Amino acid sequence: VRNLGRDDRAMSDSGREPRHPFLDERVMAVVRACAPGTLFNLEQPLGVGDKRALRELGRALGLGASTRLQKRAIQFGTRLANNKVA
Numbered sequence: 173v174r175n176l177g178r179d180d181r182a183m184s185d186s187g188r189e190p191r192h193p194f195l196d197e198r199v200m201a202v203v204r205a206c207a208p209g210t211l212f213n214l215e216q217p218l219g220v221g222d223k224r225a226l227r228e229l230g231r232a233l234g235l236g237a238s239t240r241l242q243k244r245a246i247q248f249g250t251r252l253a254n255n256k257v258a
Contacts, residue, residue: 218242
């Protein structure tokens, strides 16, 4: 949450508006009710155990290969940071 302002400014600079659906109060209530092991397993490799619940949901929705990618910060996942010179 601490970097949402920075991420919003970085994306807005390129004419994009980020969405953060996982910060919705109803989603957060469900997450808080879950045992950590159902959400992630840090003993598994990156791209498998991190964001476990989201990866399983993505597979169920047919998102395929994208469910195996390593997570990235929004400014790096979009490759936005590579296009800007500070």
